[in-house]
Amino acid sequence: MSPTATATPARPRRRPRREDSGSPMPLGHGRLPRVLAGTALTVLAVVWLLPFLWAVATSVQSEQDVTKPGLSPFKGAFTFAAYRQILERGNVPTWAFNSVLVAVLVTVITVGISTLAAYGFSRGTFRGRRALLAVTVAAIMVPPQLLIVPLFEQMTMFGWVDTYAAIILPQVVAPMMVFILKRFFDGIPRELEDAARIDGASEIRVFRSIVLPLSRPIVAAVAIFVFIGAWNNFMWPFVVTNDPDLMTLPVGLATVKDAFGVQYAQSMASALLAALPLIVMFLLFQRRIVNSVATTGLGGG
Amino acid sequence: MTTTAPAGEAAPPRPGPPGAPPAARRRTRLSGDGRLFVLPFLVCFALFLVWPVVQGLWMSLTDASLTLRDPQFVGFANYAEAFGDPDVWSSLGNTVFFTVISCVPLVLVALAMALLVHSGLAGQWAWRLAYFAPYLLPVTVVTLIWTWLYQPDIGLGNELLTSLGLEPVGWLSDESVAMWSVAALTVWWTVGFNFLLYLAALQSLPATYDEAAALDGAGAWRRLWSVTLPQLRRTTVLVAMLQVLASLKVFDQIYILTKGGPNGSTRPILEYVYDVGFTGYRLGYASAVSYVFFAIVIVVSVAQLRLFRQED
Numbered sequence: 001m002s003p004t005a006t007a008t009p010a011r012p013r014r015r016p017r018r019e020d021s022g023s024p025m026p027l028g029h030g031r032l033p034r035v036l037a038g039t040a041l042t043v044l045a046v047v048w049l050l051p052f053l054w055a056v057a058t059s060v061q062s063e064q065d066v067t068k069p070g071l072s073p074f075k076g077a078f079t080f081a082a083y084r085q086i087l088e089r090g091n092v093p094t095w096a097f098n099s100v101l102v103a104v105l106v107t108v109i110t111v112g113i114s115t116l117a118a119y120g121f122s123r124g125t126f127r128g129r130r131a132l133l134a135v136t137v138a139a140i141m142v143p144p145q146l147l148i149v150p151l152f153e154q155m156t157m158f159g160w161v162d163t164y165a166a167i168i169l170p171q172v173v174a175p176m177m178v179f180i181l182k183r184f185f186d187g188i189p190r191e192l193e194d195a196a197r198i199d200g201a202s203e204i205r206v207f208r209s210i211v212l213p214l215s216r217p218i219v220a221a222v223a224i225f226v227f228i229g230a231w232n233n234f235m236w237p238f239v240v241t242n243d244p245d246l247m248t249l250p251v252g253l254a255t256v257k258d259a260f261g262v263q264y265a266q267s268m269a270s271a272l273l274a275a276l277p278l279i280v281m282f283l284l285f286q287r288r289i290v291n292s293v294a295t296t297g298l299g300g301g
Numbered sequence: 302m303t304t305t306a307p308a309g310e311a312a313p314p315r316p317g318p319p320g321a322p323p324a325a326r327r328r329t330r331l332s333g334d335g336r337l338f339v340l341p342f343l344v345c346f347a348l349f350l351v352w353p354v355v356q357g358l359w360m361s362l363t364d365a366s367l368t369l370r371d372p373q374f375v376g377f378a379n380y381a382e383a384f385g386d387p388d389v390w391s392s393l394g395n396t397v398f399f400t401v402i403s404c405v406p407l408v409l410v411a412l413a414m415a416l417l418v419h420s421g422l423a424g425q426w427a428w429r430l431a432y433f434a435p436y437l438l439p440v441t442v443v444t445l446i447w448t449w450l451y452q453p454d455i456g457l458g459n460e461l462l463t464s465l466g467l468e469p470v471g472w473l474s475d476e477s478v479a480m481w482s483v484a485a486l487t488v489w490w491t492v493g494f495n496f497l498l499y500l501a502a503l504q505s506l507p508a509t510y511d512e513a514a515a516l517d518g519a520g521a522w523r524r525l526w527s528v529t530l531p532q533l534r535r536t537t538v539l540v541a542m543l544q545v546l547a548s549l550k551v552f553d554q555i556y557i558l559t560k561g562g563p564n565g566s567t568r569p570i571l572e573y574v575y576d577v578g579f580t581g582y583r584l585g586y587a588s589a590v591s592y593v594f595f596a597i598v599i600v601v602s603v604a605q606l607r608l609f610r611q612e613d
Binding site: 033034037038040041044045048049050051052054055058066067068069070071112113114116117119120121123124125126129132135136139141142143145146147148149150151152153154169170172173175178203207228231232234235239249250251253254257264267268270271272274275278279281282283286290291293 | 334338339343349351353354356357360413414420422426428429430431435437439441442445447448455457460461464489494497498500557571575578584591592594595
């Protein structure tokens with residue numbers, strides 16, 4: 001686990017780590033390889049950023065200018081009209097609120113029950129522990145799409161269709177995360193906990209004040225992935241909501257996508273507004289997110 | 302359980318009614334054996350995973366329908382129908398085709414990106430952002446942007462082609478092109494995750510082998526080919542395995558981008574499940590098709606694990 005993801009002031013410690021890790025220069029010392037690598041990096045970056053830049057350019061022009069032919073990204077006057085129209089219509093802020101609410105609650109509940117369960121599986125002695133763990137691990141194989149039809153039946157039976165509960169609760173079961181956390185807890189030496197237990201700390205106290213602080217990086221990694229997954233989840237919220245006031249951003253935008261028709265400036269403006277929160281999050285937490293992929297490797301995707 | 306038994310025998314302080322241990326010890330035992338920790342997860346797990354899996358299996362044996370009518374048991378009739386259904390086979394074919402044409406670039410481009418970024422040129426932060434950022438976008442945002450790029454008359458794709466003197470392409474309307482367009486979008490969208498997996502692997506490689514090879518006079522290409530790539534073998538196997546499973550499950554972007562068209566040429570198996578179940582109201586049959594798909598996923602996973610073991 002990298003020390004950079006902990007709460008300690010990371011910057012001074014990062015530097016030496018970076019330099020002695022890996023082979024920093026597989027390129028050799030000539031100038032040609034550097035130039036070639038730089039060119040390849042730039043070409044790839046341009047290709048990867050081009051759709052973004054094109055969308056940004058489209059979103060700040062009028063609908064009429066956008067439809068003019070030609071390769072120039074700017075075909076007319078600069079205007080925020082598309083953004084204004086999107087925000088005035090009022091749906092996007094509602095959907096953004098729903099997305100934040102759903103993603104935060106899914107993350108909090110998932111991380112909560114998964115860390116508790118992982119600790120229980122790691123340290124517990126109760127009967128049936130191995131069998132339950134085996135079932136949990138086997139469930140990693142179940143594709144979520146398999147559950148859509150029966151889950152929808154279940155929600156209909158509960159009378160939950162078009163409620164926040166129906167959007168959120170079925171998303172909180174994350175066997176993969178339980179497995180990742182359990183493996184991590186297995187690696188924490190038990191002596192620390194035993195010392196606290198001898199001092200009379202309750203199990204929940206041991207978990208909260210000893211195990212959790214030691215596991216902050218992995219818990220952060222799991223939280224980041226659960227959050228990205230919940231924020232971007234499309235199929236389940238799409239199936240279980242019909243009420244436009246309950247839709248999340250991906251679902252809401254999908255339902256009005258065809259209504260945009262030829263209004264590409266508005267279409268791009270709404271896409272960029274929906275893209276913004278996670279991009280900002282990435283800029284703020286880049287290092288931690290990059291580390292998360294490494295630590296939960298199996299868990300993302 | 303085992304932990305409490307010795308303690309109970311060692312200290313019988315006061316006579317209590319037999320079979321009713323003191324409240325204090327009881328409480329320690331309940332939280333001490335860990336079952337309370339696991340309980341909240343297991344409740345959700347049973348409700349929202351085990352139940353639907355079992356329920357779906359049961360539904361696949363009935364003629365359950367979205368129209369409210371008591372489902373009748375029909376045995377394996379749905380499965381028999383699925384195996385004779387040409388739409389199942391064509392959508393499975395589409396899924397396999399998509400998996401092949403998306404996985405190869407998703408692994409190779411990610412590897413190339415990681416090797417290039419790891420070469421240590423300035424601007425690490427910017428490269429990582431450029432390559433990984435699309436992975437953070439919700440599927441609808443991705444499809445909105447690419448619908449615009451693929452717009453037949455004034456989209457960037459065809460503008461670029463015509464400016465190079467080439468014929469414009471029906472990106473999403475030509476049956477022979479549409480799946481490639483979907484794959485290109487998917488590579489752009491998700492390659493960042495594989496890129497970060499490779500980058501993390503590269504950064505954890507010990508530098509010693511590479512330095513030794515350099516001292517022995519091996520050039521950059523030679524070291525890449527004979528030192529770095531062999532060390533990345535395990536990562537490549539892992540990335541490829543995860544990618545095949547992810548690609549088999551394709552649905553979201555295709556559903557929003559083309560709704561499976563033109564003429565069913567991009568419809569993957571999971572969209573067929575959705576169409577049959579929610580548009581055609583045949584939940585029982587949809588469940589049967591999704592269990593056929595689940596069986597395929599399990600076979601592929603087990604086969605991959607076998608291969609993975611042999612690699613070790």
